Amino acid sequence: MCLGVPGKVLAIDGMSATVDFFGVRKELRLDIVDEPVSVGDYVLNHVGFAIRRIPPDEVQETLALFDQILDVSGAKADLMAADVRGEIAAAKHKE
Amino acid sequence: MEKPAARIGLKHGSGGRAMRQLIEDVFLTLASPVDGIGLSALDDGAAIRVGDRWLVITTDSHVVHPIFFPGGDIGRLSVSGTVNDLAMMGATEPLGLTCAVVLEEGFPRADLERVVASMRETAREANAPIVTGDTKVMGKGEVDGIVLNTTGVALAERVVSDAGLRAGDLVIVTGTIGDHGMAIMSRRHDLRLEGDLCSDVAPLNGLVREALRAGGEDVVAMKDPTRGGVAGVLHEMAAKGKVGIVIDETALPVRDEVRAAGEMIGIDPLLVANEGKAVIGVRARSADKVLAALRAHPLGASATVIATAIGERPGAVILDTGFGKRMLAEPEGELLPRIC
Amino acid sequence: MAAKDLFQELKFRDPVRARALSEAIGHEVAALGRRVSVMHVCGSHEQAIARFGLRAVLPPDLELIMGPGCPVCVTDGPEVDEAVALAVQGARVCTYGDMLRLPGTARSLADAQAEGAKVDVVYSVSQALELAEKHPEDEVVFLGSGFETTAVATAAVALASPPRNFSILSVHKYVPAAMNVVAESPETNIEGYIAAGHAAIITGWGIFEPFAARTGKPVVVAGFEPLDILAAILKLTELMRAGKPEVANVYPRCVTKEGNLAAQRSLWKVFRPVTGRWRGIAEVRDGNLDLTAEFAHLDARKRFRIDTAPVRDDEAEEAAKGCICGSIMLGLANPGDCALFGKTCVPESPVGACMVSSEGQCRIWHTYGGVPDLRKVGT
Structure with missing residues (x-):
């Protein structure tokens, strides 16, 4: 339904920001995003608008979450399921 | 039953199914038997037996917007395109190229001179002399800026078709995919993508010469993945060789910026045009030799094996994503940026 | 980095x-x-x-x-007809690339373009706005498609006092309605x-x-x-x-419980949910997003008399009622059960949403003759 790609804010000029998407830069409008955006932040692009500021620690937390859930070494499928359940629940509680 | 469209649409020129259908329905009526590879083979060019050698002929008309783009221009494109089509047939030493140009009234002379300088430079790089030409000017609005046609001829000892794959063969791509089309697209549709996207347009005859020298008879199929991209070429190779082809997606060489641009506008780099890459089918026993030869050449540094031909599902192209497998659809129509 | x-x-x-x-x-x-x-x-x-x-x-x-x-796939043929009619009537229609080849009852915007109508593919609604500023002589109509994520971008532009020659033809859809x-x-x-x-x-x-x-x-x-x-x-x-x-x-890095409140305010200031037909599916209660009375001056349907008669095919529209996409999407029927499948409904001229979408069931069945089982291929 909606393509969204995260990129890093390089510069801000009023309601518009220059955002780097892994080597491709594009101007995005900041009309929709509901938090103050600063240089260095990650934002999600949809049709040339930033629709969400992704706090960097949340990127890290999701990654850590997945790492923790899926620490494959020696884990059996049912143990894994329990871990995944716990972690997904934890993610929900963080809201 | 599908009725053919009453009018020609852009999809009929975009290298996919619609274009193939149009060629089969309309242009193949021109085909007549030749001693060698003729029109009916729908290869990159023709090969006509002359004594114990082959005269390879190919022709290509070029239109591109914008005519100057990151990494090249229409002049470099027109010379490279024809040199590459010759090379894909195994003819790496062009005897001569023609240059026919149709200009729109009002076209800036400085731009024309710049395009021609670029042709001269590229022809020198490919060691392909431009030997004759033609010029037409049409009224304003009757043609869009400039159309360049080049035709090339060369002699070859052995012709490589695009139909030679059989089960067990490996498929190599000579470098990163999608660079040209993504660079063009970033300048079209007013996408305003800035940065490192850069066309790969280059004459490949030197690179292909090295592959043929290393692989000899074991180089069994070659094609340059222009319109329709690597996906289009593999569909053709699978259909003509009557094999299935399984692509290892994790092995595909794609630049970060091409991947990112592709995700932003919803376009798979496998479908995007290249102008400086070849897809080469080799017998498995010679794959390492051919790869080493390619990688030793500056244009082939990131050459890699991307796919395997199999006996099952002849004509199908299957993408192994590392998670599971899926059918890769044949490209169709002009690529458009998507929002969803 | x-x-x-x-x-x-x-x-x-x-x-x-x-x-x-x-x-x-x-x-x-x-x-x-x-x-x-x-x-x-x-x-x-x-x-x-x-x-x-x-x-x-x-x-x-x-x-x-x-x-x-x-x-895009559920945008109905008669909705596309409106955009094609506006283009044929001389408006400059701007839309996302996804919409260009989407068929109306008879024609797509790509067909209209091939016949000489002014149709521009844009990546962002803000480009449509710029085209309106650059071409004051044209009536620029933005055909706005997409769910609420995309509609908020359209709303942002509507709220930014666009020039007088800019208007919106909304075919935006609303996700919760689809689930209902x-x-x-x-x-x-x-x-x-x-x-x-x-x-x-x-x-x-x-x-x-x-x-x-x-x-x-x-x-x-x-x-x-x-x-x-x-x-x-x-x-x-x-x-x-x-x-x-x-x-x-499970997407906490992007989604919160309340969502983006400011964007919701803009969305519901500019748009209101109305009931409308989704291609091949059903009348969907509150499934479409129309401009509110406050933004009627930007509403192409209010500003122009859109005559779809010359671009419409009533017979095709009648035949399209045989489409069973709704049941296919619910997993209650297979494409083979549909009388239109492979006959009037093919990838080049799709009738229902499942043939429009490159990942749709009908498209996959038509292209590969069923759902291919690839698990053992090449192993």
Whole structure:
């Protein structure tokens, strides 16, 4: 339904920001995003608008979450399921 | 039953199914038997037996917007395109190229001179002399800026078709995919993508010469993945060789910026045009030799094996994503940026 | 640095972790002890699922159904006719690339363009605005498609006092309505829903709570990387097994409970939900987003007399009523059951949403003669 790609804010000029998407830069409008955006932040692009500021620690937390859930070494499928359940629940509680 | 469209649409020129259908329905009526590879083979060019050698002929008309783009221009494109089509047939030493140009009234002379300088430079790089030409000017609005046609001829000892794959063969791509089309697209549709996207347009005859020298008879199929991209070429190779082809997606060489641009506008780099890459089918026993030869050449540094031909599902192209497998659809129509 | 950032994204694509998640899903489905169907309602989820071949790693007893989640595919023929009519009448129609080849009852915007109409593909509604500023002599009509995620961008432009020659032809759709239409079908056997993460950025995951309570089915909001989707399916099967009709959010890096309140205010200032037909599916209550009275001056339907008669094909429109996309999407019918399939409904001139979408059931059946089983190919 909606393509969204995260990129890093390089510069801000009023309601518009220059955002780097892994080597491709594009101007995005900041009309929709509901938090103050600063240089260095990650934002999600949809049709040339930033629709969400992704706090960097949340990127890290999701990654850590997945790492923790899926620490494959020696884990059996049912143990894994329990871990995944716990972690997904934890993610929900963080809201 | 599908009725053919009453009018020609852009999809009929975009290298996919619609274009193939149009060629089969309309242009193949021109085909007549030749001693060698003729029109009916729908290869990159023709090969006509002359004594114990082959005269390879190919022709290509070029239109591109914008005519100057990151990494090249229409002049470099027109010379490279024809040199590459010759090379894909195994003819790496062009005897001569023609240059026919149709200009729109009002076209800036400085731009024309710049395009021609670029042709001269590229022809020198490919060691392909431009030997004759033609010029037409049409009224304003009757043609869009400039159309360049080049035709090339060369002699070859052995012709490589695009139909030679059989089960067990490996498929190599000579470098990163999608660079040209993504660079063009970033300048079209007013996408305003800035940065490192850069066309790969280059004459490949030197690179292909090295592959043929290393692989000899074991180089069994070659094609340059222009319109329709690597996906289009593999569909053709699978259909003509009557094999299935399984692509290892994790092995595909794609630049970060091409991947990112592709995700932003919803376009798979496998479908995007290249102008400086070849897809080469080799017998498995010679794959390492051919790869080493390619990688030793500056244009082939990131050459890699991307796919395997199999006996099952002849004509199908299957993408192994590392998670599971899926059918890769044949490209169709002009690529458009998507929002969803 | 760019490479490192990309690598971080790619971690959501780690096949080893994906296998572990799929094993855990297998465990949950085995514990459920029966065949279960879950549905996602998002074209981008389907693209990710198809692109990465994720169905191949799900247990055979779990059916993952693609719901009416592609806002372009469900845009109805007569809606496209309006845009084609405006283009033929001389307006400059700007729209997203997805919409160009979408057929009306007789013609698409691409056809109109080939016949000389002014049609521009834009990546952003703000480009349409710029075209209006650059071409004061043209009436620039933006054909706005997409779900609420995309509609908020249209709303932002509407709120920014666009020039007088700019107007909007809205065919925007609303996600919660799509889920209602599925859940309210008496024959549905869907036991859980995966909700679209990017739409939920705007509306918040809380919007699905009344739905879960009313239908008694769990909803999980998911992101778009393979691990996001697999984690969501796992969470969903777990809620199903526990019999908990709750809403869970496994896309916390982007989605909050409340969503983007400012964007919601803009959205509902500019748009209001109205009932309309979705291609091949049904009348969908509150499924379309129309401009509000306050923005009537920007509404192309109010500003112009749109005469679709010259571009419309009433016979085709009548025949399209035989389309059974709705049942196919609910998993109640196969493309082969449809009288139109492969005859009047083909990829080049699709009738229903399932043939329009490159990942649609009908398209896949038509291209490959059924759903190909590739698990053992080339091994």
